[in-house]
């Protein structure tokens with residue numbers, strides 16, 4: 001063991017548009033919303049993660065909440081570095097050390113990222129004390145995370161629906177054969193719901209409420225076997241200006257999300273149509289795997305299965321599939337060197 005190894009801690013990071021997850025010593029040690037709350041005048045950070053999410057939509061003039069990532073890539077470097085530093089400080093075994101240890105990081109990136117954006121992620125990690133930074137494409141990490149042996153000469157399709165992007169990819173022999181990154185995912189679903197309630201019920205709701213509606217009664221199809229109960233939703237009446245409450249059901253929400261889901265379906269069909277025939281035959285036999293928080297929308301697996309005529313499998317714990325895969329890549333870094341960018 002070299003001196004570098006002795007003072008080095010290894011972490012795997014899924015730096016997502018909606019959530020940041022970190023694995024250290026085989027355990028998920030950070031699972032927090034990717035949000036920072038900042039004091040406008042002093043530019044001082046007041047809160048990060050869950051605490052900052054609670055402030056979202058409830059701030060006054062002096063405080064703003066920022067989501068440092070947009071469409072899967074870092075949009076605000078300062079806020080993102082601050083957020084990462086704070087998250088890393090909370091990791092047991094790293095926090096409270098006399099000397100802050102050097103970090104070896106494996107961090108996942110969207111497959112559609114440019115070389116400049118890749119460089120920016122590496123630079124950003126270097127500024128939070130990472131001495132060795134490896135990047136891995138998100139669909140690869142998701143595929144490893146759902147348990148696919150990506151090194152086999154066998155095609156597998158994975159759809160990772162996150163907060164900012166939907167990554168659709170066919171992987172085989174340790175590489176991405178064809179892929180598509182669509183900027184329609186969980187955040188767009190949330191906005192669709194807010195827009196629907198504004199235009200159909202004159203009800204103005206905030207982002208956090210819209211996300212709650214999506215999670216509690218959201219659906220991708222109008223016929224569900226296990227329908228969720230109708231949900232009361234409170235907000236501001238756009239006409240009278242008074243607070244009001246309405247009740248929504250999953251069928252309405254399925255209609256509100258229909259257009260966005262159609263765009264994801266188009267992306268899947270396009271990727272399938274570009275898949276080489278031998279791999280298409282494999283996918284016919286194995287089906288499609290789905291991961292990411294957005295994939296948890298009720299009936300979405302069923303809808304994609306109907307559209308493609310293929311079985312669709314949702315990952316166990318879809319929100320953690322990508323970080324799980326990134327963690328496995330870190331643990332087997334020598335075996336997976338060919339995956340690292």
Ligand SMILES: Nc1ncnc2c1ncn2[C@@H]1O[C@H](COP(=O)(O)OP(=O)(O)OP(=O)(O)O)[C@@H](O)[C@H]1O
Pocket residue numbers: 014015016017018019020071072073161162163164165166185186187190211214215218291292293294295296297298318319
């Ligand atoms: N039960 C649920 N039903 C529908 N959507 C959900 C559910 N739980 C979480 N989500 C949504 O999943 C999204 C977050 O997923 P995830 O953490 O996989 O994204 P991310 O990795 O941060 O984003 P990206 O990969 O685009 O950078 C959010 O939009 C959230 O609202």
